[in-house]
Amino acid sequence: MNIRDFTFDHYEKLLDAALDNGYTFYSVDEHIRRSDHDNPYIAIRHDVDRKVSTARSMAKTEAERDIPTTYYFRTSTFSPKIVAEVADLGHEVGYHYEDFVKSRGNIKESHKRFARNLARFREHAEVTTICPHGSPLSPHHNLDMWTNENSIEDYDLTGEAYLSMETSHNDSAKPSYLSDTGRNWNTSLPGIGQLSTTDDLITALEADCCNRLYLLVHPGRWSRSTTEQIQRVAWDLAAEVGKTAAKTVHTIL
Known part of the structure; x- marks a missing residue:
């Protein structure tokens, strides 16, 4: 952990x-929609799990x-x-869904909940992509709500932040x-080696070692x-301890 x-x-x-x-920057929606991309490029997504005011400040900085x-x-x-302000700044707004976990793994109920929440979001923003929220304290994973019978296309969405974004450290395409x-x-890239700090990532950009990046910030x-x-360091330390404990419990069960 980098303090x-x-x-x-x-x-x-x-x-x-x-x-x-x-570097050219892309939102998730634009990256998915484009058949060709400028080179080099970076697609950035933000999961707003908490600290909404910080998200607004970051949106202004960008x-x-x-x-x-x-x-x-x-x-x-x-x-x-906040959503209107972020959108007015030129950013994409999406739904960070956790309906499968909230429905305790019930597929039918999770889609009812998802449809209801997505409709509420769309009353205030144009939502074309979605992203699952990680819930380490739950044995369920929100991505698991997408089965052969339940497609993201059913909700008139461009794509999903994991399922629709193919990534690879070894495939330059x-x-x-x-x-x-x-x-x-916590990533090792060909030609540059281990990246741990933001300074490491900056060095990689300056060394022309990674022409296509997808960042979760x-x-x-x-x-x-x-x-x-x-405050952030203390929170992250506590969160990592909680995640480790949750993984241990899930393994035992």
Whole structure:
């Protein structure tokens, strides 16, 4: 876990490094819709699990650089006012669904819940892509609600942030997927090696070693001040302990 990393200063340097090195940015929707992509490029998605105000600040930081990204809101973080503001800044807004977990693995009930929540979101935003919320304390996985009988196309959606985005560290035609989960990018890329910190990722961009990237950036993990930095690190430490405990319980059961 990188204690001093994941500040807004680091994020701004990452965005600026990408722009300085000729990267094009895509939202998830645009990436899925396009049959060809500029090279190099970065697609960025944000899972707004908490800290909505930080998400709004991050959206403004990107908009100042004319960078479009995607923000996935949960029902607990969805606010018509915030969503409208994020969309007005030029970003995509999507649904960060957790209906299968909330329905305790009941497929039929999860789709009823999903349809209801998606309709509510669409009253305030144009939602064309979705992304599952991870629930480590549950034995269920939200992606499992999509079976042969239940398609995302049934909901007039362009795609799903995992199912519709093919990634690979070894296939240059596909983007490499990196996540800030655990306060560590925790990825090894051909030609550059291990990436742990945001500075490592910046070095990779400057070295022209990764021409296609798909980044998961949790706004709630990034801090705007020293006080927030201390709070974020403490939260992430506690969250990692909880995830480890949950995995142990699920393994035993």
